[in-house]
Amino acid sequence: MTLAVDDAVRDDLEDEHGTVVAVWLVLQEADEPLTTADIAAATTFSMSATKRALRALLDRGLISRRPDLADRRRPVHEAEPPTDGR
Secondary structure (H helix, E strand, O other): OOOOOOHHHHHHHOOOOHHHHHHHHHHHHOOOOEEHHHHHHHHOOOHHHHHHHHHHHHHOOOEEEEEOOOOOOOEEEEEOOOOOOO
């Protein structure tokens, strides 16, 4: 399987650390929202590195975060579709 960064977000991720890009790719390919622990397991990154990458993606509006419906104490994350403004 080949993962590629969409042209619409390539500029947003161009100067980012590989951790941020890897987390975004995992979220882009996910069929459902993922918890931080799910993302850390999929990337083999530490929880703190995963949280830093998620924060960078949230700050750029590339992902969304909301409470998990099964356990409202933990958030789930998902990739946002690209917008025309990018």
